[in-house]
Amino acid sequence: MDIYAHEPLGFDGILVHVEADIRTGIPAVEIVGLASTSVREARERARIAIRNAGFEFPQDRILVNLSPADLPKEGSAYDLPIALKILTKSGQVEDVPLRILAMGELTLEGNLRPVRGVLPAVRAAVAHNIHTCILPQENFEEANLVSSVRVWPLRNLSEAGRVLMALGKRVVPGRRTSAPITGTLDQIQDFSDFRGDETLMRALMVAAAGGHNMFLAGPPGAGKTMAAHRFPSILPELDMDEALDTASLYSLWGKTQAELIQRPPFRAPHHSASLEGMLGGSKPLRPGEVSLAHHGVLFLDECPEFRRDVLQALREPVEHGYVDIVRAGRIIRFPSDFQLIMAANPCPCGNLGMAGKTCLCSPEEIRRYWKKLGGPLLDRIDMRIAVSPPAPSRLIGSPRTSPGVFREKVLTARSRQRSRLKNACTALDNLRTNARIPPARISDFCAVTGAAERLFLSGMVSYGLSARAGHSILKIARTIADLDDCAEIGESAIEEAMGYRQFGEGDAVWPI
Template identity: 40%
Template sequence: MVARVATVAFQGIEVVEVDVQVRLHPGLANFLIVGLADKAVGESRERVSGALASLGLSLPQKRIVVNLAPADLAKEGSHFDLPIAVGLLAAMGVLPPDEMAGFLALGELSLDGRMNPVAGVLPAALHASAQGRGLICPQAQGGEAAWAQGIEVLAPNDLLALVNHVKGSQVLTPPEPAVAPPRDEGADLADIKGQESAKRAAEIAAAGSHNLLMTGPPGSGKSMLAARLPGLLPSLSPAEALEVSMIHSVAGTLEEGKLLRQRPFRDPHHSASLPSLVGGGHRAKPGEVSLAHNGVLFLDELPEFARATLEALRQPLETGRVSIARANAHVTYPARVQLVAAMNPCRCGHLDDAAQACARAPRCALDYQAKISGPLFDRIDLHVDVPAVSLADLALPEPREGSAQVAERVAAARAIQARRFAALPEDRRPRSNAELEGRLLEEAAELDGDARGLLTGAAEKLRLTARSYHRVLRVARTLADLAGEERVGRPQLAEALTYRRMALSRT
């Protein structure tokens, strides 16, 4: 008899069902796992043997063959421990095989039989729900699996509790859906004195999900502004929360199996490698750009990142997804992020201060900023200078307006954007003004004759690319939404043009 237990393998956030087949043959005692298993899966033999020993059971003195079908699909990860153990228990007659047919199982086993958390429980639970199956997972991730509607979730602490539940001598309590608590930001825009232009740019960026680059000398408050941006953003919608949590689940970063409701804020160090930023490695795991999906990716000291690493961001910023091609994997992850970056104007950081600037100014600024390619600069909607804070600004009292007041205006502008496209099909509906394109952009940012003349003249004078032209229109539409204006007027367009990057003179 062949005992069968269903589990899954992952290709990005996509789930592929795997049939774990266990059979006991007469012959020399042996334990084989076949089906293109990696080292972690091969080591399941020892973990499963130890877990069974914790139940007072020893492996039968037979030839044990575990087949992971389909055989040509690479199997990676320790989550195969539990389905192998359950299949083996069914083959040994400890568990009834028909009881296991209605469940999908995944989890890592300790040598004492306890179940350890694994990556990918949320997408596995959604797959089980679509297939009309239940799910067996570690207790620590029961709250994660419970978000899949209409399925039976068994979340035991150890293998013994699972066996007792199936045999009827113990009842496992169904887990409740768990939500991650709000981040304790402890940071408010009111903490920043002066920098009103930069605060205005941060508000526009939050209202329309626009990319933002802040340039200024060290200590001017660029990182402080970026750290306060999450406090201006609205919470994730239920659909967005599920999508973001699935990525973090596959990456193994979903703490305690709790669904995320706040937008991610990722700030990798400038020494980050290309695979860590865009994804990859042996198992083609999601990178920072995917972990920041539907949130903010903050790159401080932008020119200090490796050029190849930054150039790899160009496609995700344009398409909202990142494709990772490896010899053994080809996966695609969502990567719809709001890029926020900060940089000094030059290597010494004091380009505009003659008393502190180095002897190579302004040539050093040209060389330093040349580390960022023109196409990447072109993908940033808002370019804002953040000058050094004066002593007079530091002596001012705390600003009256903080993050809460700005967040209210941002929420109102986002609500206008949501109503504007509510009638469109969900798969074609922009989530913010930053996603407007084609006919939708033309309709939403329709200009009157005066404003159109201003844009045409500015486009010629500033030599705007087609991409820059459209990004100006998107920013202008966001400014009109913040002002509560139905149409984009000359004032909004003029302000939007001030946020385009002005190249340094080479003379």
């Protein structure tokens, strides 16, 4: 029997082959293969657990090897595979001709405790053609989310004999036909109670349709936070693979998964978030907020309050859709393909530009406030929108468009993009939204001609826009044309797209 453990390093992690050699000599157990203290402690836990589970611990010289040898190994999930290997090697349980993934922490009584990162471990096993897993009972549902695997739950080590005997006879455990999918969009707050500005609603729909990052600037009470929290309700639901990705990241983070969530994740970290909490890190290595928002939305409210290094470090995940963390000389990667929404007051006191209010901030204070956000991160945000508080009449009237209609339009525009991007180039299969079109392909997908071209060029000159701003405007215009069911980008789309680029160019950080 080939027993594998799993080291949760990065998104996929690495499978670890567990071998044991038992020979006569002075009784001792040695674990080799860069085992950390927590893994080396497995020999003590395994020794007592094996006895308390009704087996005998071999009074011989035992060498356990964990390979690849140069990979540092951490955590208590190695207890079960090491104990199983010792039991099969000493002939106390059946040595079945199978490759098995085993994970679990042992208590001294021989009971099994759940471990984190089970879902990515099972997915990694399946990728290596291992389709049998032995895991703690509490991790059963999570492992069972992967359809092509037989999962054997154990409450304690004494059940191992029975399970391995069943495996030897090729008994197949009863299992569900498919993983339960829950967490639909019906369960989150939608825009039915939202009375924000009409232009803000339209901008949110454009951002959702094209996957564009968005910056909302406006005074307190303009509905920025409320809008951001309702934003996922107009996004497409996750497909099976995306839902598995998200669940894997939450599992690595330490949250046991029992079901697949269809709605896109929404993360709104507090502005005191550390660099590690945002990007991932700590020990043992866990994904950060940018990865927990993968396939969903990352919302930074009151963004100038965030640490400057945290804000600027977001540039890599925003640009590439993944984040690299250097750990013990290795580069460890977590996916982080999220849509970014940032919100801020127009100035530190919040009154700048508000009718009937007086801003108490000095020009220098306002400049410093915006400078924190300027540069590389702001460059990667297509839509920058000034949000005004809604007109009083909107607070009492009912919304003109129902949230369901918004969502339908977004979904139609998304499927239009997807087929266009897919048909144009197979190498760009992963390119699913207009926001992700690389600069080199802008002219292929966002071509403008005639009057639209003239309007675009004159706008670029009169507003003094950079090439990057020009690309953003063309991509947003492409999305607007998709929403309006137009094959060509027209003048109105260009005009509307330029309206979503209201600040953040050069020194002119705020238009007022």
